[in-house]
Amino acid sequence: MPYQEATELVRAFRQGDHQSFNRLVTLYQKKIYNLALGYVKQEDEAKDLTQDIFVTVFRQIDKLKDESKFGAWLYQLAMNHCRNRYQKLRRRGFFSNQSLDDPETGLQLSSGTSPEKDYERQNTSRLVREAIASLTPAEKEVILLRDLQELSYEEISEILDLPMGTVKSKLNRARLALKNRLKHDGLTKA
């Protein structure tokens, strides 16, 4: 996590340099976009969600007390947005309407590998993402933050406002739940 750079950008942004905000977006957009994608699974929704998150950052940056804590603050804000959007979409039946034929989940060939391997890799990736998406919100959060965002336990503890021991035990239970789902899908075998 580029802490120092982020802290300087936040400071400059708060002093009126709007270009610093654009650079902050560039710095974090991939992580936040993938976090959003882990929740809503659909690229257009993830893009819209990510944009809303950064719009909120722009509008509420004055509420950040410690500039060096921008990363944790951003993730807290992003998690709240993701939870709210997930609930909203679920109430609308958004997830039950998604199918494997969605263009976002279709096969994308990459050069240098055979189509069969591309298909197998992307299919496995899709199944793992779907298995993560099917976890409970609490399980999904810790998996996304630790295993996909690669945040430290300290950072997750700060973001979720939980003791580190609780974070670890929640993560272990979430991984075991995911293991059982992947086993059910035939993706793991002894």
Added chain:
Amino acid sequence: MQCTETKPLFTDFADNTLTREELHALTDHLLGCRDCAREWQEFQQTLNLIHNLETQAPPADLLPGIQAKLAKRGLFDRAWGLAEALNFSLSIPAAAAVFTIAMLAGFLLKNSPLEQSTIFSPQSARTAPQQQGEIFTRKRPPIPPNAIFAVSHNEGGGQNGNLEPLVHRALTTHLAPDNDAHRLLSPDIHVLIENIDHDSRIALCRDILHRSWHLHQITPRLFLVHLPQADLGALHELLGRQRVALMPAAATEPQFGNGKKILTAAICFQ
């Protein structure tokens, strides 16, 4: 170590954060327990699958989209900022006070004896409706000077000048100019009866009708009575039972209105 004790340690085992004792106990158990060994193997495969997931690149139009959303919200923000800068806020009591004042002002304007044209634009008040073909409404007739109405008559025999405008206002407010009673807009006698209960009011009306005087109800609280001048004394008798204000003062005399056959009295119940 029991089988149920192994799974809670898997994450710490993967992170290599177990204590030496926990590590020895777990590895010993996994070497001797095929089921737990299989669980651990599947756990490791799960971690590999998650960690091998490729992160996706964000769409190229992500930042322009953010800027567009910010620009869209900018107008609202500026309006809100202006409101905040003006420190514009209204508590519920303050809002209620403003509303009450506005309603009172409207009521006073509507019932003002001044011509509306003195308040609003003379041109628009007088000519605009006709020019635009709208329905022309008759202006409220001016109230005649009433300086002669000053004497009251009641049980105490005292004077109560405050009652006089009430009679006038009641008459001018409730009598339509084109009503049959238009000619009675200026009755010979004004009577204001205070603190009369419903039964007494009914009894008074019954007495009036019993004497074959003409009684017209204008509103529930305003009546017109036509009576022969010769019966003026009888009217005084009826009114003498109540607390009344009578105007003009001369009307208390039996010879009042000698030149007329019929007198008109406006009776207002307060």
